[in-house]
Amino acid sequence: MSSSKVQLRTVNVTRYVTPLREGGSLPAIVEAEDGFLYVLKFRGAGQGVKALIAELIGGEIARAVGLLVPEIVYANIDEAFGRTEPDEEIQDLLKASVGLNLALHYLSGSITFDPAVTNIDATHASEIVWLDCLLTNMDRTVRNTNMLWWHKELWLIDHGACLYFHHNWQNIAEQAIRPFVLVKDHVLLPQAKQLAAVDEAFRRILTNDRIHSIVNLIPDEWLAMDTFFATTDLHRQAYIQFLETRLANTNIFVKEAQHAATSLI
Numbered sequence: 001m002s003s004s005k006v007q008l009r010t011v012n013v014t015r016y017v018t019p020l021r022e023g024g025s026l027p028a029i030v031e032a033e034d035g036f037l038y039v040l041k042f043r044g045a046g047q048g049v050k051a052l053i054a055e056l057i058g059g060e061i062a063r064a065v066g067l068l069v070p071e072i073v074y075a076n077i078d079e080a081f082g083r084t085e086p087d088e089e090i091q092d093l094l095k096a097s098v099g100l101n102l103a104l105h106y107l108s109g110s111i112t113f114d115p116a117v118t119n120i121d122a123t124h125a126s127e128i129v130w131l132d133c134l135l136t137n138m139d140r141t142v143r144n145t146n147m148l149w150w151h152k153e154l155w156l157i158d159h160g161a162c163l164y165f166h167h168n169w170q171n172i173a174e175q176a177i178r179p180f181v182l183v184k185d186h187v188l189l190p191q192a193k194q195l196a197a198v199d200e201a202f203r204r205i206l207t208n209d210r211i212h213s214i215v216n217l218i219p220d221e222w223l224a225m226d227t228f229f230a231t232t233d234l235h236r237q238a239y240i241q242f243l244e245t246r247l248a249n250t251n252i253f254v255k256e257a258q259h260a261a262t263s264l265i
Contacts, residue, residue: 005213006060006064006213006214006217007217008072008073008074008217009071009073009074010073010074010075010076010100011032011033011034011036011038011073011074011075011076011103012032012033012075012076012078013030013031013032013033013038013040013075013076013077013078013081013101013103014030014031014032014033015030015031016028016030016081016082016085016090016094017029017030017031017037019090020039026042026045026089026090026093027039027040027041027042027045028040028042028090029106030075030103032073032075032103036105036106037105037106037108038073038075038103038104038105038106039070039103039104039105039106039157040075040101040102040103041055041101041102041103041104041160042093042094042096042097042101043096043097043099043100043101043102043222044092044093044094044095044096044097045093045097047160047167048225049222049225049226050166050167050226051160051161052101052102052160052222053163053166053218053222053223053239054135054159054160054161054162054163054166055072055102055104055158055159055160055162056072056102056214056217056218057135057159057162057163057214057215057218057239057243058135058137058159058160058162058163059072059104059156059159060072060214060217061131061134061135061206061211061214061243062131062156062159064205064206064210064214065127065131065202065205065206066127066205067127067128067131067156068153068154068155068156069104069155069156069157070104070105070106070107070155070157071104071105072102072103072104073102073103073104073105074100074101074102074103074219075100075101075102075103076099076100076101077094077097077098077099077101078098079098081094081098082094082095099221100219100221100222104157107148107150107155109150110148110149110150110155111148111149111150112145112147112148112149113145113147113148113149113154114145114149115142115145115187115188118149118154119191120154120188120191121191122191122192122193122194123194123197123198124154125188125189125191125192125193125194126191126192126193126194126195126197126198127198127202128140128147128156128188128192129183129186129188129189129192129195129257130192130195130198130199130202130250130254130257131156131202132162132180132183132186133180133183133253133254133256133257134202134243134246134247134250134253135159135162135163136162136163136164136165136180136182137159137161137162138161138164138182138185139158139160139161139162140186140187140188141185141186141187142185142187145187146158146159147187163239163242165242166238166239169228169229169238172238172241172242172245173241173245175242176241176242176243176245176246176249177245177246177249177252178252179252179253179255179256180253180256180257181256181260183253183256183257183260184260184263184264186257189257189260189261189264190261190264192257192261193261195254195257195258196254196258199250199251199254203247203250206247208244211240211243211244211247212240215236215239215240215243216236218236218239220232223235223236
């Protein structure tokens with residue numbers, strides 16, 4: 001598990017390779033100046049920088065507790081980058097995403113996790129379910145597991161749907177202590193039989209210092225795009241407040257997950 005000090009590399013995108021799937025966000029595989037391939041999440045896509053912030057916070061919290069997440073990097077897109085792109089929709093997306101974006105190292109050769117094929121032990125399943133309850137991640141279901149099997153290990157991807165409270169900043173304190181009722185649809189919930197032990201271990205890891213270090217990774221320019229807050233410092237503090245409050249009340253979402261698991265039997 002990593003130390004509380006978190007840092008990200010910055011890469012410059014040099015080549016658009018291919019879109020990953022159809023949809024509003026149109027993430028893409030790109031090549032950067034370091035020669036590596038990345039899955040790029042665009043600031044100009046449907047949910048804008050909020051999805052990038054959720055990806056960043058969710059991915060780095062997962063990494064902090066010892067779960068496997070591809071390296072996350074800041075990814076610069078130059079103004080001239082999209083001029084030669086023949087697809088108009090992609091060209092518009094690239095133009096809207098000039099500046100700092102977010103990308104994850106591309107796991108070449110990975111396959112989508114299939115719960116019918118690969119069995120995950122109770123502790124590992126509980127770790128992932130606990131993480132997604134903390135982050136209010138609605139996007140880890142049978143239909144869309146957002147997990148990859150790579151080199152015989154389970155990797156977590158795509159945390160852009162986490163922290164959905166930040167689409168409506170009203171009543172942050174109240175939202176922070178709500179149970180995560182959508183855990184009933186979590187793909188790993190049937191195996192998550194060690195939630196209490198995981199809760200105790202992960203709360204020790206996710207100290208206030210560690211949460212501050214992760215939230216401080218959010219670029220000011222992304223925070224400044226939300227006009228709800230008078231300053232970027234206040235915006236940043238709102239994320240910290242939500243996470244710290246939620247971590248102080250994990251029993252609420254742990255009990256909800258345990259109840260949901262019992263209901264499956």
